[in-house]
Amino acid sequence: MTGGISIPARFDPAQTFACGQCFRWQPSPEDPRTYTGAAGGRYLQLRQEDGQLRLSCTKEEFDGFWRGYFDLDTDYGEKRAALMAFSPVLREAAAYAPGIRILRQEPWEALCSFILSQNNNIPRITGIIARLCEAFGEPIPGVPLHAFPTAERIAGLSLEALAPLRAGFRAKYLLDAARKVASGAVDMEKAARLPPEFGRSELQKILGVGPKVAECTLLFGFHKTECFPMDVWMKRAMAALLPGVSPQDFGENAGLAQQYLFHYSRMHPNLF
Numbered sequence: 703m704t705g706g707i708s709i710p711a712r713f714d715p716a717q718t719f720a721c722g723q724c725f726r727w728q729p730s731p732e733d734p735r736t737y738t739g740a741a742g743g744r745y746l747q748l749r750q751e752d753g754q755l756r757l758s759c760t761k762e763e764f765d766g767f768w769r770g771y772f773d774l775d776t777d778y779g780e781k782r783a784a785l786m787a788f789s790p791v792l793r794e795a796a797a798y799a800p801g802i803r804i805l806r807q808e809p810w811e812a813l814c815s816f817i818l819s820q821n822n823n824i825p826r827i828t829g830i831i832a833r834l835c836e837a838f839g840e841p842i843p844g845v846p847l848h849a850f851p852t853a854e855r856i857a858g859l860s861l862e863a864l865a866p867l868r869a870g871f872r873a874k875y876l877l878d879a880a881r882k883v884a885s886g887a888v889d890m891e892k893a894a895r896l897p898p899e900f901g902r903s904e905l906q907k908i909l910g911v912g913p914k915v916a917e918c919t920l921l922f923g924f925h926k927t928e929c930f931p932m933d934v935w936m937k938r939a940m941a942a943l944l945p946g947v948s949p950q951d952f953g954e955n956a957g958l959a960q961q962y963l964f965h966y967s968r969m970h971p972n973l974f
Contacts (some may be wrong), residue, residue, distance in 0.1 A: 706758040711750055714801020721802055723922045724750040725815055726835075726850075731862045740835075741771055742808060743849035745842045747874055773803050773925075781955050785962065788952070791943045792959060795966035802961050804927060809890050810883060811850045812923025813905065816915045817875045833867045856880035875910030882908055898926045921957040930956040938974055939967040 715737045729738035737747040744767060747758040747972075757769060759903050769775065782800060807815075814834070819827050838855050839848035852866040857880040864873040882888040888908060893901035893970040905916040914933050921929040930949030940947065943963065952959040967973060 706747075706756055706952065707764055707772075708754045709764070711753050711755045711801075713755075713772060713778070713803040714799070715748060715750055715755070717799040717801040717965070718805065721799070721961050722824065722968075723833050723961065724805055724807060725819075725824070729827075731857055738847075740842060740847045740849065741766055741805075741811075741842065742844065744768075745845040745847055771806050773806050776803075778803060778958075779878050781958055785878065785952070785959050786957075787956055789944060789947075792962065793927050795943075795962040797961055798966050798969070799962060802958070802965065804957055804961065805922065806925050807923050808850065809894065809919065809923035810853055811893050812920045813849075813879060813883070813908075813911075813915075814856075814876060815951065816918040816922070817879055817908075817910060818869060818872050818909070819918075820915065821871060822872075830869050830872075834869075853883040853918065854878045857884040872910070878909035879911070893920075894924050899927070921960070927957040928954050930960045936960065936964060939963050942965075942974055943967070 715727070716729070716734070718724075719737060719739075724739075726741065728739050730736040730738065733749070735751060736747060738745070738747045744759075744763070746768060749756045753873075757764060757768065782796050786796050797936070815827070815831060815840050818830050818834075822830075835848040835850055838851035838859070840851075841848050856876065859877065861873055861877060864868075864877065867873065869876065879888075883890055888904055893904050901920045901924060902913065902916050905911050905919055906913070914931055917929050917931040920926045921931060930952065932949070940963070949960070
């Protein structure tokens with residue numbers, strides 16, 4: 703990597719990108735410490751080494767976008783300490799992947815990503831999203847990646863146009879989401895401003911969006927960190943590891959607790 707800036711490694715790219723919250727960051731085949739990806743119509747390469755993160759952007763680009771995207775102004779040490787004090791199980795889960803951060807993703811991209819994640823696995827989700835961006839997103843100058851397509855762009859398409867994505871039954875959900883967001887029938891700005899209860903109801907106006915997809919969108923797209931997505935896997939994890947505990951017990955750090963527990967449970971299937 704040439705040029706760019708270095709910052710203290712306040713998060714771990716591998717842990718953050720592999721815990722199921724995002725799908726556009728890929729490790730380099732030549733060097734697993736190097737990741738490339740796109741967000742907000744921007745491209746970035748980053749590499750972790752010797753306690754530093756090397757980013758292929760200018761200081762202005764970092765301060766203007768990437769600092770916020772990686773949530774670098776939040777003290778995760780304090781949040782982690784509070785969760786580790788909650789129970790021995792959370793202490794172990796947080797210690798297993800202390801470098802996880804909750805990214806501040808664009809809400810529309812997060813909504814689409816988790817619509818496409820239904821009954822799916824991470825490699826297939828990643829492939830569908832890559833095809834979606836390549837087919838309908840604006841090219842990012844100078845790199846072989848495209849921006850995430852807007853709701854307006856997708857809303858004007860047909861199911862036949864989406865067929866090459868190989869998204870299956872999810873394509874009609876994606877199209878319905880685009881048309882409702884683009885028309886304002888689903889108010890994303892209001893969902894950002896108001897408490898999660900509004901967003902949960904608003905997002906479920908979309909065909910195929912249930913409680914889990916809505917909760918993922920609120921956490922990973924709107925950065926409502928009190929949200930705690932629950933799927934079959936997480937229900938099993940909570941029942942086995944923290945019986946009698948509810949997501950509300952984690953308060954404003956519920957989303958981070960979910961990421962620690964989700965990642966830890968996926969990496970330790972023997973627990974079940």
